[in-house]
Amino acid sequence: MQYISPEELSSQADKIIGTLNPETLTPKERRAIPLQEMPTQDPEVRRSNMEEVALGYTENQVKLEAMRCLQCKNAPCIQGCPVAINIPAFLDSAAKGDFKSSINIIKESSSLPAICGRVCPQESQCMATCTVGKAEKDIMRSVQIGRVERFVADWERDNNQIDIPQVAPESGKKVAIVGSGPSGLTAAFDLRKAGHDVTIYEAFHKNGGVTVYGIPEFRLPKAIVEIEIETLVKMGVKIITNFMVGKTRKLKDLLTIDGFDAIYIAAGAGLPKFMGIEGENLVGVFSANEYLTRSNLMKAYDFGKARTPIYKSRKVAVFGGGNVAMDAARTAKRIGAEEVHVIYRRTEKEMPARVEEVHHAKEEGIIFDFLTNPVRILGDENGRVNAIECLKYELGEPDDSGRRRPVPIKGSEFIIEVDACIPSLGNNANPVLSNTTPDLEINKWGNIVVDETGKTSIDKVYAGGDIVLGAATVILAMGQGRDAAVSINKILSK
Amino acid sequence: MNKIIEKVKLSDDVFQMKIDAPLIAEERKAGQFIVLLIDLEHGERIPLTIAGADKKNGTITIIFQAVGDTTRLLAKKEEGDYIESLLGPLGTPTHIQKYDKPVVCVGGGIGVAPLRPIVQAFKEAGNEVISIIGARTKELLILEDEINRYSNKVIVCTDDGSYGRKDLVTAPLKEICESDNPPGEVIAIGPPIMMKFCALTTKPFNVHTTVSLNTIMVDGTGMCGGCRVTVGDDVKFVCVDGPEFDGHKVDFENMMNRLNTYKFQEDHECNIGLDGKGAKK
Ligand SMILES: Cc1cc2nc3c(=O)[nH]c(=O)nc-3n(C[C@H](O)[C@H](O)[C@H](O)COP(=O)(O)OP(=O)(O)OC[C@H]3O[C@@H](n4cnc5c(N)ncnc54)[C@H](O)[C@@H]3O)c2cc1C
Ligand SMILES: Cc1cc2nc3c(=O)[nH]c(=O)nc-3n(C[C@H](O)[C@H](O)[C@H](O)COP(=O)(O)OP(=O)(O)OC[C@H]3O[C@@H](n4cnc5c(N)ncnc54)[C@H](O)[C@@H]3O)c2cc1C
Numbered sequence A: 001m002q003y004i005s006p007e008e009l010s011s012q013a014d015k016i017i018g019t020l021n022p023e024t025l026t027p028k029e030r031r032a033i034p035l036q037e038m039p040t041q042d043p044e045v046r047r048s049n050m051e052e053v054a055l056g057y058t059e060n061q062v063k064l065e066a067m068r069c070l071q072c073k074n075a076p077c078i079q080g081c082p083v084a085i086n087i088p089a090f091l092d093s094a095a096k097g098d099f100k101s102s103i104n105i106i107k108e109s110s111s112l113p114a115i116c117g118r119v120c121p122q123e124s125q126c127m128a129t130c131t132v133g134k135a136e137k138d139i140m141r142s143v144q145i146g147r148v149e150r151f152v153a154d155w156e157r158d159n160n161q162i163d164i165p166q167v168a169p170e171s172g173k174k175v176a177i178v179g180s181g182p183s184g185l186t187a188a189f190d191l192r193k194a195g196h197d198v199t200i201y202e203a204f205h206k207n208g209g210v211t212v213y214g215i216p217e218f219r220l221p222k223a224i225v226e227i228e229i230e231t232l233v234k235m236g237v238k239i240i241t242n243f244m245v246g247k248t249r250k251l252k253d254l255l256t257i258d259g260f261d262a263i264y265i266a267a268g269a270g271l272p273k274f275m276g277i278e279g280e281n282l283v284g285v286f287s288a289n290e291y292l293t294r295s296n297l298m299k300a301y302d303f304g305k306a307r308t309p310i311y312k313s314r315k316v317a318v319f320g321g322g323n324v325a326m327d328a329a330r331t332a333k334r335i336g337a338e339e340v341h342v343i344y345r346r347t348e349k350e351m352p353a354r355v356e357e358v359h360h361a362k363e364e365g366i367i368f369d370f371l372t373n374p375v376r377i378l379g380d381e382n383g384r385v386n387a388i389e390c391l392k393y394e395l396g397e398p399d400d401s402g403r404r405r406p407v408p409i410k411g412s413e414f415i416i417e418v419d420a421c422i423p424s425l426g427n428n429a430n431p432v433l434s435n436t437t438p439d440l441e442i443n444k445w446g447n448i449v450v451d452e453t454g455k456t457s458i459d460k461v462y463a464g465g466d467i468v469l470g471a472a473t474v475i476l477a478m479g480q481g482r483d484a485a486v487s488i489n490k491i492l493s494k
Numbered sequence B: 001m002n003k004i005i006e007k008v009k010l011s012d013d014v015f016q017m018k019i020d021a022p023l024i025a026e027e028r029k030a031g032q033f034i035v036l037l038i039d040l041e042h043g044e045r046i047p048l049t050i051a052g053a054d055k056k057n058g059t060i061t062i063i064f065q066a067v068g069d070t071t072r073l074l075a076k077k078e079e080g081d082y083i084e085s086l087l088g089p090l091g092t093p094t095h096i097q098k099y100d101k102p103v104v105c106v107g108g109g110i111g112v113a114p115l116r117p118i119v120q121a122f123k124e125a126g127n128e129v130i131s132i133i134g135a136r137t138k139e140l141l142i143l144e145d146e147i148n149r150y151s152n153k154v155i156v157c158t159d160d161g162s163y164g165r166k167d168l169v170t171a172p173l174k175e176i177c178e179s180d181n182p183p184g185e186v187i188a189i190g191p192p193i194m195m196k197f198c199a200l201t202t203k204p205f206n207v208h209t210t211v212s213l214n215t216i217m218v219d220g221t222g223m224c225g226g227c228r229v230t231v232g233d234d235v236k237f238v239c240v241d242g243p244e245f246d247g248h249k250v251d252f253e254n255m256m257n258r259l260n261t262y263k264f265q266e267d268h269e270c271n272i273g274l275d276g277k278g279a280k281k
């Protein structure tokens, strides 16, 4: 697809908007409205800056896109959204230009729409079930629900329309939240709204979890996360950074000594996975977590100002095919690598990354080596990476999941010269809490086990998000925070 | 924000600071460390061992050598100033038990600082403690009195013979291994090369030897994987599995290479003075 400038997209929308009346549109007219592409920074420019790639719709674009919604009676999109936002209702308000009521409808179900609108894997959630996409036999042509969601959330922020939610009278109960990622923030929001005295404990020096240390600025500006956190503080939530529950204080001490009535654990994912191949400890091999944390949390990309170094490399190989791999590859490019390869064992179709990320990565010149897998990392006499050996794969018989299984082609080994590798293969669970809390039940992957109410094996202690689900998504982590808040409210009102 | 209560210069570029951190003082055990950061926006997180703690006054002690960017910035802070971010106690505490044979504690250079609480803990557990502490030269030797207080015997070595024996710490270590009262356990903390040779020294005598690894770290909480080392056939994460490991199994060559990951870059930036960091000279 060719790059179209924001000005062009905007003027196209301006031309048709006057011809349409959202009050009287017929389904046929709605179907005729062109899908609104997201204006983005020019790939040639953005590949060397950290600023956000997607610039957001114009007012006319957002109205047009919202008018593409057919306002289905059964609204199958709602089932696709893990927090069941009333999608047709918020789209209807947006189509009519009533952005305030649009954002209010979203906020009934989601407290972080500016974040979800940007990072939700929409094509496998709300867009996957949308009638428009079904009719066009292409999910990517569904109503661009997330883009509209993002617009109204940004509109609210940029116009100082953020209302600090009403907090119920003080309940006299205290709740501790472990971790300030999307799951912890959501639970804190709901629990504070119910009048409880809420304290978030965060191990890092900044709040937001993966949204600040993992997902790069060019996809999710940190200022957006900060505003969400400010809202919580204004509601009276206490946030204590540099506090690692389990280490700074034992989990149980929070209950027995500090007098908390309930705890919600949202500690997120932990140690990165490696492939277990030769050479993985050579100098120049970084987990995506390390690479991205240096860049995002410590701003290592800000050469000259940042005190944290980031490895300067010319040719980088990223292993994996998820969002994390895309983020690592695109960050490497921005930090100055001339050539960045994403090496993935299957084909593009099977890549778990969001379609938009893959598209953006390609525009930025990232090279994709599909049906390829690294077997060995090679180093020089100083133990520094200088090449990788890969094996070619072909698609064989379908496996249990129906996907054709990649099988290695014998004798197809070949060498790619690189000076850095970034395995981006997901995470295991963080062991700190379970190691220091003997009664906390975990499964064989180290994730905390919870019942249907979100309760762990310890009374008054609930858990959710990546620490329970394994690596999941922002919206799923949020949804669990919300569910746990309901359960906690229930036990606290007894 | 944690307040610096007291600052003492121990040698030319080694400083001791008492810092207000009541929760850490209460929880910490020998062998654990903190991660600190100066400048929330652009700072670097660095790990430092907790060299001591005072539960009553709610303070911890750190001892550090100003070797690079962040440690030099830290050295510029004075009593009454604050450290912007301080997290701890991290890492798995030292395994302390009573041995039938002497426990030999070997410390080199700045490594004597992390050794201090361990010497104390072994002594308090009823062990006969022999400490070997070394430095390049007399002026760089730190904490001799403190180590003395908790040891049955202290052997001091300097590379240039300006104080104590003119030897590397491995020489007396070998003699003790050869004596008729060999060690039940050896702990060695210091520069990687020293720990490597201590482990090589004790290996033929089959004396279990614990080393405390000072890899590069980012979070210190088991998230980034940057601190990984090869121990035997396994990959271990120093911040959560360590920092202490069986010295006979650690791949020191690999660890030393990894410590130099940014060496070229940092030296380069600092030499040409284009880094804008000011603190580097
Ligand atoms: C690079 C990357 C890209 C991603 N891209 C997307 C995307 O595009 N779309 C999407 O939907 N999802 C994406 N994800 C996944 C998504 O970010 C996570 O599923 C989500 O953040 C999980 O939220 P959480 O609140 O459970 O945990 P986290 O966001 O991991 O937050 C957990 C927080 O708890 C803190 N903590 C941990 N242990 C303790 C303790 N003992 N005491 C105190 N604090 C503690 C941590 O420091 C952290 O801040 C991505 C993930 C990564 C790593
Ligand atoms: C668990 C642990 C405990 C530690 N305890 C202490 C302590 O009690 N006192 C103390 O002085 N130091 C200690 N260190 C080492 C300390 O973390 C480093 O000296 C510090 O990170 C250097 O940071 P910098 O920004 O000042 O130097 P940088 O500018 O980052 O580096 C300066 C020079 O030091 C080298 N270097 C970088 N990181 C380390 C490292 N972790 N170890 C050794 N050399 C390094 C660099 O390659 C470079 O040549 C400990 C390290 C670990 C992992």
Ligand code: SF4
Binding pocket: A080, A081, A082, A083, A084, A085, A087, A110, A116, A117, A120, A122, A125, A126, A127, A145, A146, A149, A475
């Ligand atoms: S929260 Fe995510 S899944 Fe739900 S409507 Fe918004 S973009 Fe779609």
Ligand code: SF4
Binding pocket: A068, A069, A070, A071, A072, A075, A076, A077, A078, A087, A088, A129, A130, A131, A132, A143, A145
């Ligand atoms: S399924 Fe699609 S078209 Fe139907 S209401 Fe939902 S968003 Fe609109």
Ligand code: FES
Binding pocket: B216, B217, B218, B219, B220, B221, B222, B223, B224, B225, B226, B227, B228, B237, B238, B239, B240
């Ligand atoms: S320092 Fe990041 S995992 Fe150990």
